[in-house]
Amino acid sequence: MFGRWFYLWCILVFLILVVPILHYGHVESGTLYPIDSSRWIHFLIYAAAVALPVGVWPRGPQMFLSMVPIFIAIAIDCSASDPILAAIRPQMIPAEMFGVGAGILFGLNLRVMRKARDPLRAENEKPSSRLVL
Amino acid sequence: MYSLFVLASASLIFSLFLTPLVRNVAWHFGIVDQPDQERKIHSSPIPRIGGVAIFASVIGAYGLLLIVRFSSGAIVWADLPLVLRILPALAVVFGIGLIEDIYATSPWVRLSAETLASVLAWIGGIRIAAINGYSFSGVTVSLIVTVLWIVTCTNAINLIDGVDGLAAGVSLFASITMLLAALLEHNYAMALAVVPLAGALLGFLRYNFTPASIFLGDSGSLTLGFLLGCIGVIWAEKSTTTLGLTAPLMVLAVPLLDVGLAIARRLVRGQPIFAADDAHIHHKLLSLGLTPQRLLLVIYGACAVGSVVSILLTVNHNQNRDFVLVLVCLGAWLGLQHLGYNEFSTVKRLIFGGTIRSVLSAQLALEAFELEVNSDMTLEQSWDMLRNTCPRFGFSGMIFDLHDVRREWGENTGWQARLDFPGHGYISVWRDSTSMSSSAAAVLFIDCLSRAFTQKLTNLELVNTE
Numbered sequence: 149m150f151g152r153w154f155y156l157w158c159i160l161v162f163l164i165l166v167v168p169i170l171h172y173g174h175v176e177s178g179t180l181y182p183i184d185s186s187r188w189i190h191f192l193i194y195a196a197a198v199a200l201p202v203g204v205w206p207r208g209p210q211m212f213l214s215m216v217p218i219f220i221a222i223a224i225d226c227s228a229s230d231p232i233l234a235a236i237r238p239q240m241i242p243a244e245m246f247g248v249g250a251g252i253l254f255g256l257n258l259r260v261m262r263k264a265r266d267p268l269r270a271e272n273e274k275p276s277s278r279l280v281l
Numbered sequence: 282m283y284s285l286f287v288l289a290s291a292s293l294i295f296s297l298f299l300t301p302l303v304r305n306v307a308w309h310f311g312i313v314d315q316p317d318q319e320r321k322i323h324s325s326p327i328p329r330i331g332g333v334a335i336f337a338s339v340i341g342a343y344g345l346l347l348i349v350r351f352s353s354g355a356i357v358w359a360d361l362p363l364v365l366r367i368l369p370a371l372a373v374v375f376g377i378g379l380i381e382d383i384y385a386t387s388p389w390v391r392l393s394a395e396t397l398a399s400v401l402a403w404i405g406g407i408r409i410a411a412i413n414g415y416s417f418s419g420v421t422v423s424l425i426v427t428v429l430w431i432v433t434c435t436n437a438i439n440l441i442d443g444v445d446g447l448a449a450g451v452s453l454f455a456s457i458t459m460l461l462a463a464l465l466e467h468n469y470a471m472a473l474a475v476v477p478l479a480g481a482l483l484g485f486l487r488y489n490f491t492p493a494s495i496f497l498g499d500s501g502s503l504t505l506g507f508l509l510g511c512i513g514v515i516w517a518e519k520s521t522t523t524l525g526l527t528a529p530l531m532v533l534a535v536p537l538l539d540v541g542l543a544i545a546r547r548l549v550r551g552q553p554i555f556a557a558d559d560a561h562i563h564h565k566l567l568s569l570g571l572t573p574q575r576l577l578l579v580i581y582g583a584c585a586v587g588s589v590v591s592i593l594l595t596v597n598h599n600q601n602r603d604f605v606l607v608l609v610c611l612g613a614w615l616g617l618q619h620l621g622y623n624e625f626s627t628v629k630r631l632i633f634g635g636t637i638r639s640v641l642s643a644q645l646a647l648e649a650f651e652l653e654v655n656s657d658m659t660l661e662q663s664w665d666m667l668r669n670t671c672p673r674f675g676f677s678g679m680i681f682d683l684h685d686v687r688r689e690w691g692e693n694t695g696w697q698a699r700l701d702f703p704g705h706g707y708i709s710v711w712r713d714s715t716s717m718s719s720s721a722a723a724v725l726f727i728d729c730l731s732r733a734f735t736q737k738l739t740n741l742e743l744v745n746t747e
Contacts, residue, residue: 191604191607242600242601242604243601243604246601246604246605246607246608247604249608250604250607250608250611253608253611253612253614253615254611256615257611257614257615257618260615260618260619261618264618264626
């Protein structure tokens, strides 16, 4: 179960990091733009990308390190200097920050629910040695 | 600004002097809240008409403003018609609260008075005409929404009045937030409406903070809730942006959440909505081991978060409102999970754990089973059918001893249910306590068995008699 969520997290982080790079490379896409210009989609993807480590992974340095790609992506949006991109990407930053907040809260809720369902497993939970970022 | 300072100071000073006087009057007339062993946490009688002091202070402060003739006295005079139109509504709420403090009334009487007061306020001009920029098509919808909002706010402050300093403190947070929002939006009329309330509450808290020497009482809590609801409507309607009720909702988030939980909880339990219980948010926090002082800190902290959110929404012209609402809901959910409301975790288990589905499936199977047993089936055939049906409901053993048919099956381990049919015999079934099938379905099965075979044996008796 842990492995499955890790792969999903990788896909989300890939989307979060690659799409801004495609924009900066002026790779225009009729499919990409409508999705990427939606604040709600930014919000949901960032929320999911943060909720997974917070809610599912064991507590430890891996959980905090998983936030690094998220904040790198937000930093990329903040540093948009191209005039066209500067008109688009920074508008998404509030939605992305709110998504991070929502992801943390949702992840904490998941953690509480998992602990209530299986307190013994939650008590014995240790950072997995299989996880490598 | 001088006027605001004068109003606040005057109401604060009046409240500091009037509250002990009202307390003494309450002692003299015996208008005290008696402790009990169930819900109330105070251990000695406490006077409970603190609302009289608060509103006397507010009225006194306005009177002083009009007498001193500050420039903002003109604003007060300009808005006086609105105040006069709302006064009957306020009088109704305050009156029913005072009657409730002195005598006890039925919850329906109180609700009727609150509804009447809300309708009077709507007639007086306190109207929600739109939500999130969408105007209502007719006056009926506006009336219903306005009455719902004001009645909910009225009862929200009343329900949260269970710990020293809680309702007054929450109301103080709400009024200070509304004052800040009014100043930010240059809505000085609203600022003038709120500032004496804040001053009076601050003075009252001096005596109401734990350990309290006087309580708000229903005259205080109902009227505070009513006023805050009305001012919330004014805030939403007169805002320079399409604020809607989001910001007032955030300001009163804690009491509104408590009233929503109370209604949901009582609906789930099948209790009357107005039945008092000891499962409000403050009761749950106390049961977690928090002292009254720490409880106040926690709830004041939550109120502060709500206040900051509402101010930010006001300043940012309601941008990102939807995201803010999602975050607030997630935060509330997280807090509620720590409070341990069994009702909602049980409902979740029933719905998502498959219990409802399994009970429904069992009920359908049992109806078919009962029909078959009562058909023209011999006891021997009934035994065969029963032996095939028992495992479906988690039973692992059975003794069937009716008339001349005696059969045994399976292992007699776990708990046993024995059904006696006087004059005919008995049926015993065993169920292992580790069985994975639904125990609710097992109980339904036993009940069905009893009913079906009672009917069958009665029919057999009739046939034999004939």
